Amino acid sequence: xxxxxxxxxxxxxxxxxxxxxxxxxxISGNEYVYWYRQIHSQGPQYIIHGLKNNETNEMASLIxxxxxKSSTLILPHATxxxxxxxxxxxxxxxxxxxxxxxxxGTQVVVTP
Amino acid sequence: xxxxxxKPSRDICQRGTSLTIQxxxxxxxxxxxxxxxxPGQSLTLIxxxxxxxxxxxESGFVIDKFPISRPNLTFSTLTVSNMSPEDSSIYLCSVExxxxxxxxxFGAGSxxxxx
Numbered sequence: 229x230x231x232x233x234x235x236x237x238x239x240x241x242x243x244x245x246x247x248x249x250x251x252x253x254x255i256s257g258n259e260y261v262y263w264y265r266q267i268h269s270q271g272p273q274y275i276i277h278g279l280k281n282n283e284t285n286e287m288a289s290l291i292x293x294x295x296x297k298s299s300t301l302i303l304p305h306a307t308x309x310x311x312x313x314x315x316x317x318x319x320x321x322x323x324x325x326x327x328x329x330x331x332x333g334t335q336v337v338v339t340p
Numbered sequence: 341x342x343x344x345x346x347k348p349s350r351d352i353c354q355r356g357t358s359l360t361i362q363x364x365x366x367x368x369x370x371x372x373x374x375x376x377x378x379p380g381q382s383l384t385l386i387x388x389x390x391x392x393x394x395x396x397x398e399s400g401f402v403i404d405k406f407p408i409s410r411p412n413l414t415f416s417t418l419t420v421s422n423m424s425p426e427d428s429s430i431y432l433c434s435v436e437x438x439x440x441x442x443x444x445x446f447g448a449g450s451x452x453x454x455x
Contacts, residue, residue, distance in 0.1 A: 260442070262442060262443075264444075269448075270448055270449075271344075271432050271434070271446030271447050271448050271449050272383065272432075272444070272446050273446070274437070274443050274444060274445070277441075277442070277443065315382070319442050320442075326371060326373040326385070326388060326434065326436055326442065326444055327373075327385050327388075327398075328383075328385070328442060328444065330382040330383040330384075331382060332382055333382065
């Protein structure tokens with residue numbers, strides 16, 4: 229699976245949009261981009277995933293560049309509960325059998 | 341999505357002993373996954389547990405150290421054997437929310453401290 233690069237930390241003001249970048253320049257054509265987050269003392273939580281089109285759900289939006297070498301997770305209105313480590317993971321959708329390779333992630337701190 | 345319960349939520353153990361962690365899912369699932377998160381580190385997959393067959397272990401993990409049982413489609417156990425302080429970690433159980441999608445639901449984890 230392709231590797232990802234994320235900034236180690238980010239601060240965000242409550243109520244503002246949080247834009248979390250991820251580089252995955254070696255992504256292959258059949259690999260998806262997944263985002264998870266881990267709030268302190270909890271297990272990771274799935275947020276969103278996509279292949280090449282932009283995706284949106286009730287939690288966030290995922291913007292993938294046309295060349296698919298990078299992506300941005302957008303939390304539209306950050307709250308204090310969004311403070312967590314955010315993981316960007318690239319993986320094939322099938323035959324990976326749950327083998328997600330978690331990197332170091334980005335520690336996001338939302339402040340009042 | 342599935343609800344996962346893990347027991348114990350935390351434990352403190354003595355060096356050389358073994359501890360079994362239980363994972364109960366509220367729906368039937370084909371595959372269950374065990375991950376480890378060492379202090380201050382990210383998650384690493386230990387093994388995949390299928391019902392009716394032996395678990396498949398990732399590189400660096402062996403059955404003698406981390407035996408896994410999967411007696412039915414809603415339950416699995418992970419045993420950490422002959423523990424040392426290096427085994428102090430959070431152990432997490434997870435399942436796929438839909439087949440082949442890599443969208444996983446995780447339990448809250450079992451925090452193990454070995455003295």
